[in-house]
Amino acid sequence: MDKKTSSNQDVEVRKGPWTMEEDLILINYIANHGEGVWNALARSAGLKRTGKSCRLRWLNYLRPDVRRGNITPEEQMLIMELHSRWGNRWSKIARQLPGRTDNEIKNYWRTRIQKLIRQAEPYSNPKYNSILDDASTSYSCGTNDGPPETYSSIWLDENPEAFQPSSTMPTESIEGFWSVENLWFNE
C-alpha cells in the first residue's frame, strides 16, 4: 500500500498516508514559493506524489487556516441548513464555513448526520425518508423549492439540549487551528 509505481515510465509515485517529512517538505516549499501548478510543484519540491495528492493534502490539512475536528453545534446547524438548500454541493457548503474543507464536511455528513437521520427513521416520518433519498444521491441544484422543514429543525427535535447559542464557539475556534507539532504529536 505504501509505494507504487505509476504506469508512465518508471516514475515512482507514492500513495497512501503522508509522512511528517513529506508534510514538512510541502509546507516549506509553499512557504518559499507559494502555491503554483501542482504537478510542477510536486516535482520541484522533490515529492514523489502527484500534484493532485499535494493539492489535496495542502487544502485539507496543511493550510494554516484549516480548522480540524470539533464541528460546533452552530456549524452543524449550518451544514444541515445549507445541505437542505444545495444538496451534496460540498465545496459550496464549505465556503460558508471558514476553515472547513469540503472533504471534512462531506465526511461529517456521511458519518454523523446521515446516521442521525437514519436513527430518526423509525419514527416513520415521511420527511426523513425523502431527505435520506435526496442525501444519498444528489439534489437537483438551483431549485429553491426546498423542504419547508430543514434538517436543523429535525436535528433540534432530536437534540433539544444540544444547541446552546454562543456558548462554545470562541475556545473551540481557537483549538481548531493547527500547528505542525500538534498535527503530528498532539492528536
Place this chain on the structure above:
DNA sequence: AACCATTGCAACCGCAACATC
C-alpha cells in the same frame, strides 16, 4: 485477552470544466 463488527476519516479515483497552446 482475543476476536469480530462498526465507526470515522484520510486519501484516492474518475470525471467534467476550464485554460493554454
Place this chain on the structure above:
DNA sequence: AGATGTTGCGGTTGCAATGGT
C-alpha cells in the same frame, strides 16, 4: 477547432481506532 494539461468536485475505498461480546 482540437489536443493536452491542470484544477476542482463528488463519490468511494481502505484502514486504524474503537467498542462490543
